[in-house]
Amino acid sequence: MGLFENLKSGLQKTRGVLNTPIEDIFSGRKIDDDTLEELEEALIKADVGVKASMEIVEHLRENASRLKDFSSVKEFIKAEMAGLLGAPSPLVAFGEPPFVILTIGVNGVGKTTTIGKIASKFASEGLRVVLAASDTFRAAAIEQLGIWAERAGVELVKHQSGSDPAAVAFDAMEAAKARGADVVIVDTAGRLHTKDNLMEELKKISRVITRSMPEAPQEVLLVLDATTGQNALRQAEIFSKAVGVTGIALTKLDGTAKGGIVFAIRRELGIPVRLIGVGEAVDDLQEFRPEEFVHALFD
């Protein structure tokens, strides 16, 4: 089942109640203040944000005269929004191994689960993967990652709960180099971006990785919960400032949340979405395709 079908079947359950299909807004009607307001409402409901929504609506208003029928309006909006998201930018291991992925985010977004799924994917491609249990703070986080490592059949480097997360990352790096691993994925404790001391800790983890391998971490993956609202932009901004985010994994898209905040993040910070999570199974972590995402937003 492709991403689109998956997303669609997830959304089907609540259709009618929550979705505002573009058809309902524009079919049989012309572009006027009422329909534009309804479109703005639909965008805001999808967490696209007030500013970005108003801009999209304004752009449509400016082009209204040349959009003759319903299908051209629909295509215009879709193209406009897909354009905001840029070209697909999947997560691919590149360069001299090991390819190091530092995984970060606020509490409860699904970092550990996402790592488990990424590890499975790389392992199934025949790559040798090492996981670093650098979330030494949350109770039982190490055990949770351990279960995923076992499921995926990959190696796990861990210390005791409460130990220095940077030391765990460093040991994992050294182990990966010694064993000739292809990929290292570093799990970190969830932290609110407003906690300065925890952000310093994150910088230290990143520095230690770089010390072990100058070009690493090649990927700093920010995990975002699709149910998060406008605060996600702040998260992306501050995490970027601290450790330079290179990509986003958008989780929990199998609910009714649309994750519209990624438009603002792409536009203002230029960070691409690489992966989306649409369910609990391993295959439910999928490559992000902007056009399908926009499609699922409205249809």
Added chain:
Amino acid sequence: MFSSLSDRLESILKKLKGRGFLKEEDIDAAMKEVRIALLEADVNFKVVKGFISGIKERAIDSEVLESLTPGQQVVKIVLSELTKLLGGESGKIKLAANPPTIIMLTGLQGSGKTTTAAKIAAAFKKDGRRPMMVAADLQRPAAIQQLITLGEQTGIPVHYSMDSKDPVAVCSEAVSISKKDGRDILILDTAGRLHVDEELMGQLRSVKDAVSPHEVLFVADAMTGQDAVNSATAFNEQIGIDGVVLTKMDGDARGGAALSIRSVTGKPIKYMGTGEKIEMLEQFHPDRVANRILGMGDVMSLIEKAEESFDAEEALSLQDKMTGGGFTFEDLRDQLKKIRSMGSLESLLGMIPGMSKQLKGAQVDDRELIKVEAIINSMTPRERASAKLLNGSRKRRIALGSGTTPADVNRLIKQHKQMKKMMKTFQKKGKMPQMPFPGM
């Protein structure tokens, strides 16, 4: 918490406040800005619509517009509508006539149920109750282990079964065990689930039917966007909830979800989680939070926190010491410990009217307090009693012992001296002095 929303609303309303004359257009313009501020704070679209029209209806009224202070009146209307939106009075957990009181926590994945379970249990324990937690999350890997660890940290027993696949059985078992063991509060930590997952929602209903909890709480992340109303409504309709717990309120989310959830479910917000530590759970008082959102501070909560940490007798003996000039490093250390037990400095300062704005951007570092404690811990009892003893070599030893520098030690000695001096002035004038808390 709520800080940027409160900044925005404050500055919008400020424009109205001082005006002696208002036209309908002025209110329209202000409400347009309020609308954007609320939407950017993730308040649900429909809720914003209702809120704005409610205010307009009351504000565009000849009695308001023709009053002597129309701006002031409008601000008052906004405050009262906001309080109404947040739910009028605060909802406490009702204790069952026949113990145990069963509290069932529900919510989406990652909203913070397990941590909240431990926080609520610890709060009841502090009140002299005998809580027990139940690991009913049999989905997430290591969720049981997480609750067991939290149980060890808080000294609260946890009922679990490592190989059961049936949360209904685990919870039913827990109820009979709690009765046998005389546990009067039972907290069920259920697995996170999406409200569109029919199978798991059905399972949650079965748990509820089997144990008939007295309180079903919906745990929600304060950073949730527009979708907050969808999940909250679904849980309320399918499971039936009695209240809401808002978590992660210590971030910089503008907390719009709080307003939305309360408004669409009609269920009170009972608690909010304000930090990672177990004791960082607060009762939710709508009127106080409304005040906080409008930048008016929350002195009531601050006083309550202080009362919890300082008992009257201690306060009296401290007052004697302060005014008598006998305030030692030992006393200072006790004070700091108590202040730290009240919560993070940042959260405390946010409750003081006008403070959140002054402190904007300034990081208040709790570690400064820990540093001061370390320095005092590295002193000998005699040194703690008399600062005069502290010569260069002693200072060096203390700095070495506490992992600080002699300059840090000197700064502390100076601050302590200032405090003593001010307390003397306080005695003379009978006025409360300004405390030079370290790190502020």
